Amino acid sequence: MKVPVVVMRGGTSKGVFINFDDMPADRSLWEEFLLDIMGSPDRRQIDGLGGANSLTSKVAIIKQSKLAGVDVEYTFAQVSIEHQMVDFKGNCGNISSAVGPYAIQQGMVAAVEPVTKVRIFNTNTNKMIGAEVEVEDGQVKTEGLCSIPGVPGTGSPIYLAFKDAEGAVTGKVLPTGKPVDQITTSRGTVSISIVDAANPLVFVRAEEVGLTGAELPHELTQEKLDELEEIRSIAADLCGFASREEATVKSPAVPKMTLIAPPQDYTDVTGVLRKAENMDCTIRMMSMQKPHQALAITGAICSTTAIFLKDTLLYDLVEPKQEVIRLGHPAGIMETKVDLIAGNISSIKVVRTARTILEGTVYTKKNYEYAYSLA
Secondary structure (H helix, E strand, O other): OEEEEEEEEEOOEEEEEEEHHHOOOOHHHHHHHHHHHHOOOOOOOOOOOOOOOHHHOEEEEEEEOOOOOOOEEEEEEEEOOOOOOEEOOOOOHHHHOOHHHHHHHOOOOOOOOOEEEEEEEEOOOOEEEEEEEEEEOOEEOOOOOEOOOOOOOOEOOEEEEEEOOEOOOOOOOOOOOOOOEEEEEOOEEEEEEEEEEOEEEEEEEHHHHOOOOOOOHHHOOHHHHHHHHHHHHHHHHHHOOOOOOOHHHHOOOOOEEEEEEOOOOEEOOOOOEEOHHHOOEEEEEEEOOEEOOOOOHHHHHHHHHHHOOOOOHHHHHOOOOOOEEEEEEOOEEEEEEEEEEOOEEEEEEEEEOEEEEEEEEEEOOOOOHHHOOOO
């Protein structure tokens, strides 16, 4: 069976974009269908379009919307590499940055020069995302001078605004009702903050787990990753996603494990020295139990929200509170811009780039055509 797809980079992630109309009409077949397309389970994903990394094993399903005030509806899928599982619980902010360009390229949204605004409804979190995409000669503009840490070269900027991001997955900005929880782990009692904004994250002070917070991905041993996964699994249990014993398999994508520490000098993965005075904190995020090479956009949104959320670990760490927050991650420094109304966060904005890598047809191993609706 042939399925039309577009492979796109969005921010520091890469994914397969599929029109909703090309998905099986029977939703129960979606997991099998996407595993087939991505070549999972297989650590090399040799038989599919997955890139053998959690940052490149992602799918975006896009539908032209009939909802008032919405242009397109977007469903995100994190496809497991080694397990027979697709996680639809959360969103990916980096992949979100390519949704606007995809919608314009596919004719779902009319191209308006010089900037086309795309109103995106993320079905995973039931939240709105506003995208501003530069357009030239009726086409999405890809060339430009905007650079983002973790991506070589430059491109045209895409501005994303995450609106009312709180409670994206659990319905509560503080899933446990507390800004800080004390949990018992194999290393003893650890303080955590679980915050749900754009995606649920569990924050831990790096020093509490024997780290500085400036470590690069290759410096985290498997023993340390297992220790962090224990904490994440307990947080998943507290959120009600899965029991701590089953969280690694049943809820691997949320909450995302995140280490925080004060600003400090460090050399990033590209060899650039990052100075403490240019950041508000250092942050190290996990993705599917592996160190994130940069920082997820939803992670940046959630972290920024936590900085303004009284008594969380990040609230106590970052002072003073400013309109622009600078987060030091393994590939550089990401900035978020906070729009406040009456002291409350209205939206959080980030700048990304995106580009189309290829457009064509993928052949699935099985024939899913019987699942399509003829209505």
